Amino acid sequence: MANILVVDDEVGVCCVIQHLLVREGYAVTAVTDGRLAMDAVTRGDFAAALIDLNLADMDGNDVIRAARAARPNMPIVLMSGLVLESGRGTPDFLGLSAKVSGLHRLAKPFKPRDLAQLMRDILPHDADSLAVATMLRQ
Numbered sequence: 001m002a003n004i005l006v007v008d009d010e011v012g013v014c015c016v017i018q019h020l021l022v023r024e025g026y027a028v029t030a031v032t033d034g035r036l037a038m039d040a041v042t043r044g045d046f047a048a049a050l051i052d053l054n055l056a057d058m059d060g061n062d063v064i065r066a067a068r069a070a071r072p073n074m075p076i077v078l079m080s081g082l083v084l085e086s087g088r089g090t091p092d093f094l095g096l097s098a099k100v101s102g103l104h105r106l107a108k109p110f111k112p113r114d115l116a117q118l119m120r121d122i123l124p125h126d127a128d129s130l131a132v133a134t135m136l137r138q
């Protein structure tokens with residue numbers, strides 16, 4: 001079962017993402033602090049990481065850099081609610097970061113099916129994980 005690191009400073013967001021990913025058959029480690037996230041990415045064996053761009057105690061890009069240094073081939077999903085709003089001139093931080101870093105991205109708010117599809121796209125499921133996910137959905 002693939003272990004996914006979720007980093008978001010909002011406890012509710014971590015809980016929702018954790019619930020959705022467990023339902024899909026993943027193990028999840030969720031942290032709400034950038035410094036704990038930095039420690040987790042250097043010590044843990046994660047198949048992928050979902051990292052919020054704006055953390056209360058540090059820039060999410062610092063966590064991403066640490067994750068890249070520790071696990072260069074690990075898929076990283078950059079999450080943010082800072083997306084371009086039509087006609088308002090707000091910079092598209094999510095789009096800019098994804099282009100520069102080559103990261104996967106997930107705009108908040110998102111639909112559960114979008115998160116599930118993204119994880120299926122970036123991580124292959126083994127037969128055991130699919131069986132667990134099917135049982136959890138029933």
